[in-house]
Amino acid sequence: NRRFKLVVIGGGAGGCSIAAKFAKTIGPKSIAVIEPSDVHYYQPMWTLVGGGMKSLADSGRPMSSVLPSSIEWVKDQATEIKPSKHTVVVGTGSSKQEIQYDYLVIAVGIQLQYEKIKGLPQAFNSPGVCSNYSSLYVNKTLQALKDFNKGNAVFTFPNTPVKCAGAPQKILYIADQFLRKNGKRDNAKLIYNTSLGVLFGVKHYADSLWNVVKSRDISVNLRRNLVEVNARNKTAIFEDLDNAGKLETVSYEMLHVTPPMGAYDLIKKNSEDIPDAAGFVDVNKGTLQHVRHPNVFAIGDCANLPTAKTAAAVAGENGILFRNLTNVMNGKEPELIYDGYTSCPLVTGYDKCILAEFDYNGQPLETFPIDQSKERRSMFLMKKDVMPEIYWNLMLKGNWNGPAPFRKLFAPFK
Ligand code: FAD
Ligand code: UQ1
Structure with missing residues (x-):
């Protein structure tokens, strides 16, 4: 001992x-x-x-x-x-x-709990089913995007606590942009089925995200919880959380699963x-x-x-x-x-990001003296190129306690 x-x-x-x-x-x-x-x-x-x-x-x-x-x-x-x-x-x-x-x-x-959904994790062996939440399945996401021809691209948010509550919809927006770039967007219906009753928990950012959803022609269904994936006939089954026992079957060409967690x-x-x-x-x-x-x-x-x-x-x-x-x-x-400070860089494409930052009360607690609820390239570059450096070189070495000092520095310019 x-x-x-x-x-x-x-x-x-x-x-x-x-x-x-x-x-x-x-x-x-x-x-x-x-x-x-x-x-x-x-x-x-x-x-x-x-x-x-x-x-x-x-x-x-x-x-x-x-x-x-x-x-x-x-x-x-x-x-x-x-x-x-x-x-x-x-x-x-x-x-x-x-x-x-x-x-x-x-x-x-x-803990990730894919097995709580009937048909998973086995369905990850079939094309089109992917998940950014696991090192085992994240590479399937890009593959599913590349393979996509036409049909539904379906994105889920589970009925449990999750880590990074924005991530389930970041990949939705990235997929939209990927398909547009590759001339396949007209053949695709993008569907975001979330267990939540809102698009995002903080209204300041949810308002912006609803604008993104509308301008990109994405279907959002609230209070829909994935319960089963049937890889053989490429369908996903959702329960309607407001109508107990009511199930909906959605066929998919691509399915991005955010697993239940606990x-x-x-x-x-x-x-x-x-x-x-x-x-x-x-x-x-x-x-x-x-x-x-x-x-x-x-x-x-x-x-x-x-x-x-x-x-x-x-x-x-x-x-x-x-x-x-x-x-x-x-x-x-x-x-x-x-x-309660937390932040979620809501990547909305290949060059833009809404940088959500808020506290226990759901009050925005923004670092930069700009309106962070807008899609911005600067915030995308911060997320893609600056954050990893901060993480590996400062945070893991015990030298990063979050951006509060910068928030104070920029406060006079707000
Ligand atoms: P983790 O970093 O997950 O570490 C937990 C560690 O504990 C692991 O190494 C694990 O092996 C170990 N462990 C587990 N069980 C045991 C055990 N029984 N005994 C010993 N060790 C054990 N956060 C952001 O801030 N911004 C983002 O943009 C963002 N995007 C995300 C996107 C995705 C797809 C995902 C999956 C997460 C994202 N996150 C983001 C969330 C972020 O990764 C987590 O919140 C963060 O890693 C939590 O840190 P942690 O130390 O609590 O847990
Ligand atoms: C942050 O501090 C952090 O931890 C290292 C993240 O995790 C990857 C983030 O995504 C963000 C946005 C922050 C906040 C930092 C700044 C500079 C706003």
């Missing part, structure tokens, strides 16, 4: 950046990161991979190259958290081991007293500290923070968690309060 001052579960956006911050203060030897994957993916790039603007290889780096050097990398899955014993169980069967912590940061992200069993089932009723880590919305276990914090998609789950939110949470946990390590109380 081994003991570390700080154990971090997950080496994704949140885990990696938090480990990097603490490596500089408490020293790398006091830190263990539990992470089974060989590759760390910058998932926000997958929207661009699906549209053929970047490659899957561009989005990944070896995990060993992004975790801070000299920390202990436990290359396995965490399978149980025992907060009363300050212990994380790692692995199963004969490879099972226990790791003890003084302080714990949970950063495991959110808390990992590690949190939901296998870690006593860690989850809330919905299965996410039960933390204080302001301090990110667990509401019952003061030496446990969570960051990112696995936390029950009522904001849109994004890497931008992780950036905003980063500095808050670091300061507050540092205080706790020093026998003090948490002091910084997270405002």
Whole structure:
């Protein structure tokens, strides 16, 4: 059995950046990161991979190259958290081991649940069915666009919490532009079926997106939830969430699936007293500290923070968690309060983007002194070329707490 001052579960956006911050203060030897994957993916790039603007290889780096050097990398899955014993169980069967912590940061992200839709994941073996949400299926998106001749291109949004709530419709707009460029748009009907009752949760941006939808001749159906994919006859079956039991069958030439998502069993089932009723880590919305276990914090998609789950939110949470946990390590109380900052670069084509940024109250919290609800090339270039640099070179090294300093800098020009 081994003991570390700080154990971090997950080496994704949140885990990696938090480990990097603490490596500089408490020293790398006091830190263990539990992470089974060989590759760390910058998932926000997958929207661009699906549209053929970047490659899957561009989005990944070896995990060993992004975790801070000299920390202990436990290359396995965490399978149980025992907060009363300050212990994380790692692995199963004969490879099972226990790791003890003084302080714990949970950063495991959110689980994709394709299997909750009848016919998936098997239908991914058939042409036309794709999903930007997984490294396994993202390359099928560009292929489906290239293969498209005529018919329906259908895009879905599930009836669960998701990460990056804008991504399901970014690929819709990219597909529209791809088909126009290739002279196939007249033969295509673009359909966006979303479980939500709105196009986007923040009205300021939803208004703009409705204009995009109208000007591009896209059909949007609200409150439609994908329940089955029948690859043999190329149909997708949706339930009408406002008419229980009513199903609609839509034939597709291309189908982009955003999978249902949910808390990992590690949190939901296998870690006593860690989850809330919905299965996410039960933390204080302001301090990110667990509401019952003061030496446990969570960051990112696995936390029950009522904001849109994004890497931008992780950036905003980063500095808050670091300061507050540092205080706790020093026998003090948490002091910084997270405002729910999150951002979603709503890519609407091959050269434009609406940069949504907002807080817990759904109030726009924009960085730049321009109207970000407009489609802009500058914001597209920011998303495509600047954000990856910020992510790899600053954020994962513990040096990016989100754009708040720039917002303050630009405030006088608003
Ligand atoms: P992740 O980065 O997903 O990392 C979780 C890590 O935990 C993984 O490495 C995983 O292997 C590990 N893990 C899981 N279970 C265990 C376990 N039991 N034990 C140990 N380790 C475990 N965000 C934006 O800000 N802007 C965007 O434009 C954007 N676009 C997106 C587009 C797509 C298609 C997708 C899929 C996501 C997008 N996001 C975007 C969201 C962003 O990628 C996530 O919100 C962000 O990665 C969350 O960070 P995280 O650390 O919580 O989880
Ligand atoms: C951001 O900070 C961030 O985290 C690294 C993202 O994730 C990829 C984003 O998409 C965005 C938009 C931000 C916010 C940054 C700026 C400069 C507005």
